[in-house]
Amino acid sequence: MLEGKKILLGVTGSIAAYKAAILVRALVEKGAEVKVVMTELAKQFITPLTMATLSKNPVLVDFFNPENGEWNSHVKLGLWADAYVIAPATANTIGKMAHGVADNLLLTSYLSARCPVFVSPAMDLDMYAHSATQRNMAVLRRDGVHIIEPGEGFLASGLIGKGRMEEPHEIVRYIDDFFDKKEQQGRFRGKKVVVTAGGTIEPIDSVRFVSNYSSGKMGYAIAAQFAAEGADVTIVHAAVDGRLRGTLPGIKEIKTLSAAEMYEQMIELQPESDIIVMAAAVADYTPEKVADHKLKKKPDDKNFVLVLKETQDIAEMLGKMKKEGQLLVGFALETDNEADNALKKLKKKNLDFIILNSLRDKGAGFATDTNKITIYHKNGERKVFPLKSKPEVAVDIVNEIAGCL
Ligand code: CTP
Numbered sequence: 180m181l182e183g184k185k186i187l188l189g190v191t192g193s194i195a196a197y198k199a200a201i202l203v204r205a206l207v208e209k210g211a212e213v214k215v216v217m218t219e220l221a222k223q224f225i226t227p228l229t230m231a232t233l234s235k236n237p238v239l240v241d242f243f244n245p246e247n248g249e250w251n252s253h254v255k256l257g258l259w260a261d262a263y264v265i266a267p268a269t270a271n272t273i274g275k276m277a278h279g280v281a282d283n284l285l286l287t288s289y290l291s292a293r294c295p296v297f298v299s300p301a302m303d304l305d306m307y308a309h310s311a312t313q314r315n316m317a318v319l320r321r322d323g324v325h326i327i328e329p330g331e332g333f334l335a336s337g338l339i340g341k342g343r344m345e346e347p348h349e350i351v352r353y354i355d356d357f358f359d360k361k362e363q364q365g366r367f368r369g370k371k372v373v374v375t376a377g378g379t380i381e382p383i384d385s386v387r388f389v390s391n392y393s394s395g396k397m398g399y400a401i402a403a404q405f406a407a408e409g410a411d412v413t414i415v416h417a418a419v420d421g422r423l424r425g426t427l428p429g430i431k432e433i434k435t436l437s438a439a440e441m442y443e444q445m446i447e448l449q450p451e452s453d454i455i456v457m458a459a460a461v462a463d464y465t466p467e468k469v470a471d472h473k474l475k476k477k478p479d480d481k482n483f484v485l486v487l488k489e490t491q492d493i494a495e496m497l498g499k500m501k502k503e504g505q506l507l508v509g510f511a512l513e514t515d516n517e518a519d520n521a522l523k524k525l526k527k528k529n530l531d532f533i534i535l536n537s538l539r540d541k542g543a544g545f546a547t548d549t550n551k552i553t554i555y556h557k558n559g560e561r562k563v564f565p566l567k568s569k570p571e572v573a574v575d576i577v578n579e580i581a582g583c584l
Pocket of ligand 1: 438457458459460461462463490491492493494495508509510511512524528
C-alpha cells in the first residue's frame with residue numbers, strides 16, 4: 180500500500196530521533212518516497228546527512244536555504260505529501276501543534292498539510308501522563324490527527340513506563356493499514372462528508388440556556404461509519420456526550436454551540452461538501468435577548484416570561500444552496516403524525532431523504548444506545564428498519580446514501 184506514496188516525515192528533538200532513521204529506511208523499502216523535515220533541535224540527535232542519505236532527498240530545516248536564499252515552501256510540502264508523519268513528536272511540538280504555533284518549518288508544514296497526519300509521541304512517562312500533554316493530544320485527535328500511541332518500556336530517563344516512541348516497523352504497519360483500509364473499503368474515498376450532531380445551546384443569560392436531550396451518539400456513529408469507508412469526514416457538533424469527543428481517529432471535529440454558530444459553520448462548509456447529514460437537534464427558537472449578566476430572581480414576579488425568536492433553519496438553507504450531485508439528508512424526530520411531518524420536512528428542506536425516529540417507538544430517539552428508523556426518499560420510496568444499535572443504524576443510513584450516489 181505504501182508503494183509510490185509520498186511521505187513527509189517530521190523529526191523533532193528527542194532521543195528517539197535515531198528511530199526516525201530506521202523509519203525512513205523501512206518506508207523507502209516499502210516503495211514510499213520520503214522527504215524529511217527536522218526541527219533545529221532534532222539535528223542534535225540525528226544528523227541531516229544520515230536522514231538525507233536514507234531518504235535520498237535533501238533534509239529541510241529552515242524556511243530558506245541560507246546558502247542561496249532558496250525558499251523551502253511549507254505550502255508545497257503540505258500539498259506534496261500523501262501523509263505527514265511526525266515521529267518522534269515531543270511534548271513541545273505536540274503542544275505547539277495543538278495551539279497552532281508555527282515557529283519552524285515542521286509546524287508550518289503541519290498547518291499547510293491537507294493530507295492525513297500521524298503523530299508518534301516520544302517522551303518521559305510523567306510528561307506523557309501530564310494532563311497538559313493529554314489535553315493537547317485530545318485537541319489533536321479532535322483536529323483529525325492520528326496519534327500512534329507510544330509503547331511501554333525502558334525509557335531514556337532510566338524509568339520504565341509509557342512514553343517510548345512506537346517501533347518504526349509498527350509505525351509503518353499503522354500507516355500501511357490506514358491506506359489499506361482507505362483503499363479496500365473506500366466506497367466513499369475522495370468524498371467530503373459533513374455530519375452535524377448534538378443539541379444546540381441557546382443562551383438566556385451568562386449562566387443559563389435552553390437546549391434539548393440530544394447526546395450526539397447517532398451523528399458520531401454516522402461519522403465513524405463514513406470514515407471507516409474512506410470518506411473525508413468533518414463533524415460539526417453542538418452539546419454532545421463528552422465521552423464521544425476526540426474518539427474518532429481521522430475525523431475533524433468542529434465545536435459550535437448555538438443554532439446560529441452551527442449555521443455559520445455549515446454555510447462555510449457547504450460548497451466543499453459532497454454529502455451532508457443533519458443529525459443535530461437544532462433549536463427552532465432562541466432567546467430574543469441574551470443578558471450579559473446573571474438574571475436575578477424578582478420576588479414579586481411569580482412568572483418569568485422568556486421571549487424567543489425563530490432561528491435560521493440550517494437544513495432548509497442548505498437545501499436552497501444544494502449544488503448538482505450534492506446529497507442532503509435530514510432527521511425528523513416526531514411524537515405524532517410522524518409520516519406526514521417527515522414528508523413535509525423532506526420537501527420543505529429539499530432533502531434527498533429523511534430519517535424518521537418516532538418517540539412512540541421504544542428504544543428510539545435521544546440519548547439512547549439504540550434507534551428505530553424509517554427512511555423516506557424524495558422519489559416516494561419508504562424503508563422501515565427494525566430496532567438496532569446506533570452503530571448498526573449508521574451502517575443502514577450510510578448504505579442508503581451509497582445507494583443514492
Ligand atoms: N434543522 C435545521 N435547522 C433548524 C431546525 C432543524 O437544520 N433550525 C434540521 C435538523 O437537523 C433535522 C431536520 O432539520 O435534520 C428536521 O429537524 P426537526 O427539528 O425535526 O424539524 P423542524 O423543521 O424544526 O420542525 P419541528 O421542530 O416543528 O418538528
